Amino acid sequence: MTVAGFTVPRQFSFTNRPYAAVDDATDAPLGLDEIDRRVRWLLDLIGAAQSELVFRLWQPATFDVLAAGRDGQGRKLPMQGHVAAARLGWNPTYPPGVYVPSRVTRVVTAQAVGTLRTLAYRDNAISSLSARFDPVTGRIAAPTTAGECVPAGYARGVVRQLAARSRGTGSGGGPTTCLRITDVQTPPTSAPMARLSAADRQLSQITVTDAVMTLTVKLPTTAAPTGRAHWRRVRLIAAIPPHLHTRAITEWHLPTLVLDHRGVLLRCAATESVRAPDLTSGSTAVGVDWSPATLGAAAIVTERPDGLVSDYRGFTYDDRGLGIKLARLQAEGQHLHRKAARLTRLAATAPPEVRTELEEKIAVLDAHRAAVGVKRGKINRELAFHFARHIVEYAAAAGAAVIGVEDLSTLETRGHGRVNNNRAAQSARRKAVDALAHTAAGVGVTVVSVPARGTSALCPGCNDTLSRPGGYHRAWCARCRVGGNRDHVAGVNLAKRALLGRSRVVRKRGQNPQIRVTEHAPVRQCRDKKSPTPSRPRHRRVRRSVPTATPRAGVNQIRIVPAPRASVWDTVKPAAPSHGVTGSRDVLTSPASAPSAADSMRFK
Structure with missing residues (x-):
């Protein structure tokens, strides 16, 4: 058990990009295109x-x-x-x-x-x-x-x-x-990368001063180096993201070098001091239930001297249709995989001229499938941190000290149809748990995993099986006379299990705390307002002044009013505009005119 008021170290990761490069021996500036070539030679060798x-x-x-x-x-x-x-x-x-x-x-x-x-x-x-x-x-x-x-x-x-x-x-x-x-299985293939943390200072070292990160790394000067003279040290200079300036970071770790379509990318890691979590300090818990229709829903349970109470009014996260888009992209990726596999089987027995044509089609399908995977990864990350921010704000407004989420290892997505099974089997839930744990730790809230079996089927008050008078998405208990949305009822059960099992938490290295024992205590409905009112952001309405045309006499005009444009990112603040130099990447920039970190550095 941790003591309130103490701090504990926590590691986190983020990405960064260098805006300048200097030769370490001669202090001569180097273009970023030259750095991309040298890093590519290093990654090819590795x-x-x-x-x-x-x-x-x-x-x-x-x-x-x-x-x-x-x-x-x-x-x-x-x-x-x-x-x-x-x-x-x-x-x-x-x-x-x-x-x-x-x-x-x-x-x-x-x-x-x-x-x-x-x-x-x-x-x-x-x-x-x-x-x-x-x-x-x-x-x-x-x-x-x-x-x-x-x-x-x-x-x-x-x-x-x-x-x-x-x-x-x-x-x-x-x-x-x-x-x-x-x-x-065949031997696996991995993406080209260079984990510099496996080496010592002879290969790379990192220093951070005045919100500027300087990475000194030894890179080859040719694709096939034949001696030590073909390996030279280069200083890569990058700006620290603005959202890290006010955090208590105690140590900066060596990054991992990768290449993408924009050039060199630094996958960095750091250690910061955060407030030590204390599961026994609060009397309120938030339960998060995963749902096929949306990413998740939450509900609150409070412990009083006379027992557990809840208002049974939960909060449903609005993913703005991104969950459906992820399901569509996953189905598209599966279709491309099946089509490429079928063409591969046909090419095995086809004539040489036909085999060449089929191999070209297979290459196109593989490239398309890789692009779909990249798009899914970006949407997963944005959706996970957007969901985490809303849930943490909901828990902080209620004064909760613990957030209980369903254990994903026990989440079985079967028997709900092909579409719902596909929606529920998304990797966004795993990323959402990691994003939720990281975001909640910043405000002193602990995320624990609780058993998921029976949370949507059992009554939080009497632990009997719930009826479905309004269909699959509704739940009702005739004995306790409580009910509502089945996801909100499941959130009440999860929050109850998090409160009752917080004294017997199992902690494993690299994993969130786990509660493996399911206990029951009646949760009665309380009409007092115990949960915050969730904000309901509306889509922006875009007004455009259009010159009015004079209708012709004697003609009945049919007025067609276009629908207002809406964006799924209305609740996300736009990134700061970049003030960097446009044009060739060989043009060197000074630290004062470096590109904005919000545009090129994405927090993980």
């Missing part, structure tokens, strides 16, 4: 070496070593990926004649070992599921030990892979064999 190393280690023996966590001499493997790779003898190879510093090799091995360690869990799960898989029925047997339990969604995906493999090999009635991840 990406090729990482792919070659992962492909060479793609065998069951590698995952056996990672699962055991011991090297050849029985010593425990260290947490640092590059140290573990050096102890196991996993070294990348480069093209003949190419010189790469040892610190860059550290970045390669750290990223490769991190990827393989993540897949070690999947290898164990696939081995357990394949041993219990029946090729005849296409089902898996029930687990016998706790170690064999895996999430239901992941199990369904593995069962589909096992069924497709059994059909392809013609072993539909053969005996069950224990498969590994190397038998059912």
Whole structure:
């Protein structure tokens, strides 16, 4: 338990872009286009070496070593990926004649070992599921030990892979064999990036003074460096985003270098001091329920000496139609994937001239699918932080100390139709939980995960099954005579479970606090106003002065009035205009004339 008034460190991430570059040895200014080329050469070297190393280690023996966590001499493997790779003898190879510093090799091995360690869990799960898989029925047997339990969604995906493999090999009635991840999947491919935090000061270092971040990194001067003279230090200068100027940041961490369509992007991280959360300090909780129709709904429960009370009037988040757009984009991406897979199967047996044409179509489909994925990622992020801001403002106005959200690992989206299942299975909910936890920590509110089973079906007062007199979206309890929107009733149940289980919170590193025990206490309806009145922003109406035309005599005019234009971003403040230099990116700018951080730096 934490003590009120104390502060705790918290890490967060944000993105940044350099507006100037200087050669560290000669102090000569460099153009940003030149920096883009050098960073691309660095990422090409790292990406090729990482792919070659992962492909060479793609065998069951590698995952056996990672699962055991011991090297050849029985010593425990260290947490640092590059140290573990050096102890196991996993070294990348480069093209003949190419010189790469040892610190860059550290970045390669750290990223490769991190990827393989993540897949070690999947290898164990696939081995357990394949041993219990029946090729005849296409089902898996029930687990016998706790170690064999895996999430239901992941199990369904593995069962589909096992069924497709059994059909392809013609072993539909053969005996069950224990498969590994190397038998059912190919080596993964990762986006080109350079995690500078895996190296030391010989490769990169960072300094922050007067709201200006200076990153010194060693970059190659040619695509195939042959010696140390082809690696030179460069200082990348970037402005700190304005929303970080007033925060108590105690440490700045080395960023990750990536390239996008705009050039070099720095994925930075920092540590700040925030107020220590105290779950026992307040007597009010907010419950957030996920909904297929919208992203989520919230309700408030207050603890009094005479019991728990709630007004059963919740707050429904208005996503301005972005949820439907995400569902459409996801369906479009799935359609493109199926079409590309079908063309791939046709190209395997097609004549050479037809195969060339099909491969061109497949490349177009893959590019279109990648663009759809990028668009979904942007909408997910904007929707998640917009939702988090509204929920945190709602909780802060009510004086809540804890926000209870549904545990996403227990959220099953089945039996509600193809459209609703697709809407509920969006990655926006995972991003919304992270954004909500980050935003709530800034005001001293703790986000906890509570069990989701029965929250929409049970009465918060008597714990009996609710009836649906008005359809699926309505709930009513004849005994307690309470009800309303089913999402609001579920929010009351979630807030109740967060209040009752806050003294038995399970904390795991890298995860939000969890409440695993479901307790019941009657929540009676109180007519006192306990929840804030949510704001209802309206769309802006755009008036345009149009010269009136003189109607002709004797003609009946039909007046057509266009509808007012509305934007889904009416509640989002527009970014500050950029004052940077337009034109070629080789034109150097001074710190005073750097582009606005709100335009090029997006907070994560």
